[in-house]
Amino acid sequence: MKKVEAIVKPSKLKAIQKGLIEANIPCMTVIPVKGAGLQQGYSEIYRGTEKSMILLPKVMIICVVSDENLEKCLDVILDNASEGNVGDGKIFVYDVQDAIRIRTKTRGIEAIR
């Protein structure tokens, strides 16, 4: 089992969700986040004072998928999130120790099927 954490532009969320549903891996948790990459945020002027290091709004999509679904999941996110521009986001992949479906108390890979 792997946990995929994709930080993407908020405008890409719908397309990614649709793609994941079509790939039959529809489970996801989404968190609105703010962040900066190598550009270190941007600046704006508020009431005559420059405000620097402003973090950009992004969404973080969290999916826990089986090992065989991992590449499929990554492809969907990459296909839908990329514009080829700075600020497209990043994806992180982690190993997952266990998963439990609360309703049935099922554990392991069965819990995410």
Added chain:
Amino acid sequence: MNETASLAAQQVELTHAIDSVWVALCAALIFQMEGGFALLEAGFVRSKNAVSIIAKVMIDILFGGIAFFVVGFGIAYGKSNGWWAFDLGITDGDLGLGLTVSNRLFWFIQMGFAVAAISIVSGGVAERMKMWSYAVFVTIFCAFMYPLAANWVWNPNGWLALRGFNDFAGSAAVHAMGGFAALAGAIVLGPRLGKYNEDGSINAIPGHNLTLSAVGAFILWFGWFGFNPGSTLGAVGKWELIGTVATNTFLASAMGGIATICYTFLRYKKVDITMVINGVLAGLVAITAGCNVVSPTSALFIGLIAGTIVDMAVVIVDKMKIDDPVGAIAVHGVNGFFGTVAVGLFSEKNGLFFTGESAQVVTQLIGVSVISIFSFVLTFGIFHVLKRTMGIRLSHKAESAGIDAVEFGVEAYTTFE
């Protein structure tokens, strides 16, 4: 003969009735400006302090309104010796103002003015002042300070009224009064934590909800059409004046907004809508003194100037290390001052630009200077006394954790529910 007399009596009765309807309507419009102040200020502060702003505006109305009933009105409109009067409650009998509405209705519309003046201060001291010491100041302000200014300007025996000082709806008595009190309050309180760095550079502290601020501004804008046209204190025989006042009020506010849109775009390459809100209000504040005596064209110029100086004033106030979260000093203080002086420049009757005579502009300058200095010095003193006794500044803990959670035990925006 009898029939003529009864017709005349009927006409008087009708005049009272029509004027009362007009004044009551405008008084209600002025009163709901408090909602505008609350939303505008709440949007301009951080979300952790939104409840504290609502509390401050509530205190303005509650403590300020009662204080203005108990002694405020008597000090403003009782029998004046030129500088003050004294009476408890709502003074009975003829006030010498030629009123066609009851003294009680006149009290109600004047209460709206008093509460509006103190609400200006609530923005300047936002996000760092203790609630109870603020309540004490509100009471003093609405019971004594504002009524004294109103006495000078609007009491028929007031020394400024006798000099021919023209402050139609209160650029000086309401806005400069409130704005300079806010200046003194902000200076004594000191800036919010994190507003200035050790090297003297400024951090912007953006408001948490500009949509709320905009709604507040629109409500204030709307209410201003009670504030200025309602200051005719009647409609019968004044219907032309109402038209002039309403038109001038709009034109100045629109030009104030246009000036700010252009200024921020040219200066910062982006239109800063928080400044545009201030620009519109600046135009409104500036036209308030002279909306009865200037032409619509002059109103455009007054708005244009007001909208430009407010942008500069916001930045200058910031640079002077005076922290004014909502721009109350720039909008109400600076433009209250400018608007009052502008009467002496743009008045069709006796303005410098139209008649070449400087007598009126001198009177306007003297009046607004005295009121501004009076407000500043007294507020400065009262805040210092409060600082030594009750304390005025919240603890660092309350300020950084948020006043709402620490002082009020409730936050404006709860999560996980």
